[in-house]
C-alpha cells in the first residue's frame with residue numbers, strides 16, 4: 001500500500017520537530033528514514049502510524065485520508081528498538097497477541113491463530129521455539145519475535161524504528177539482510193528508521209535524509225551517496241574532504257584547481273571530494289592539487305593517505321585524505337614528505353553557508 005505524507009508539521013510547544021514535510025512511499029517499497037539524533041525520524045514514523053498527530057498536514061494510505069484514524073484503524077505493524085515483548089507470555093502467545101485481543105466477530109478461531117503463529121515462527125526462523133519465554137531468547141531472536149508479532153495482524157504497512165539498534169554489529173548486519181529478503185518475499189510497504197548510514201544504504205530501495213525537521217534529499221541509496229544534493233548530506237553520508245573554494249562566473253577555484261560550478265553564485269564556496277574519489281598522480285601532473293604526503297596507513301589492499309596541502313594563497317594548511325587500492329599506485333613514491341598531485345575524479349561545489 002502506498003503512503004503519502006502531505007505537508008506535515010509537528011510542534012512540541014514552541015519547538016518544530018517536523019517542518020512542512022512531504023513524502024511519498026510507493027506500494028511495496030522499502031524506504032529508510034536516515035538522519036542524526038533529533039532530526040525528526042521517529043516523530044514522522046509515529047505520525048504515519050497514528051501514535052502521534054500532526055499540527056498541520058495529512059497522511060494518506062492508498063489515496064485515502066487516514067489523518068484522523070487511530071493506530072488500530074490504520075492497520076499498521078510496528079517494531080521499536082526496545083519494543084518489549086510481554087515477559088510473562090510465551091513467544092507463541094506474544095505473536096498471537098494482536099489477533100487474540102480482537103473483538104470476537106473479527107477474531108480468527110483458536111486453531112487458525114495457532115496455525116498462523118506456527119507459520120510466522122517459521123518465517124522468522126524460530127520454528128520450535130514458540131513455548132519459550134522472551135528471557136530465554138537472544139536479543140536478535142527477541143526482535144524477530146517482535147517482527148512476527150507485528151506481522152501477525154497482516155498489516156498494510158510495516159513501520160520499524162531502529163529495530164536492531166540495541167544489537168551488536170554482527171547480528172545487526174545479519175538481521176538486516178534477513179529482513180530485506182523477508183520484505184522481498186512479502187512485498188509489504190516498509191518504512192525503516194535508522195541513524196546508521198551504512199544500514200540505510202544497504203537495506204533500502206530509497207533513502208530519505210532528514211535534518212532538523214526537514215527532508216534534505218530523497219533518492220535511491222546509491223544516488224544519494226554518489227550525488228549528495230546538499231553539504232549536509234555530503235557530510236552525513238560517508239567520509240568526505242571539505243575544501244575551500246572561490247567561485248566566479250560559474251568556475252570554482254579549489255586550492256588552485258579550476259573546476260566547473262555552473263549553478264553556484266559568485267563568492268565563497270565549499271567543495272567536497274570523497275577520499276576514494278581522488279586519483280593520486282606524480283607531482284606536476286596536470287589537473288591535480290599539489291601536496292606532500294604526511295602519513296600512509298595500510299589496511300589490507302586499501303591505503304589511506306593523508307596529504308598536506310599548503311594552500312598558500314588562503315594562508316591555511318589543509319590536510320586531504322585519499323583512499324586508493326594499493327595496486328593502482330605503481331610508480332608513485334609513497335613516503336612521508338614525497339610530493340604528489342591529487343586529481344579529483346568527482347568534485348561538487350556548493351555556495352558556502354553562513
Ligand SMILES: Nc1ncnc2c1ncn2[C@@H]1O[C@H](COP(=O)(O)OP(=O)(O)OP(=O)(O)O)[C@@H](O)[C@H]1O
Pocket residue numbers: 012015017035036037038039040041042043044195
Ligand atoms: N513528546 C515530545 N515532547 C517534546 N519534544 C519532543 C517530543 N518528541 C520528540 N521531541 C523532540 O523532537 C525532535 C525530534 O525527535 P525525534 O525523536 O523525531 O528524532 P529522531 O530523529 O528520531 O532522533 P533519534 O535518532 O535520537 O531517535 C527532538 O528534538 C525531540 O527532542
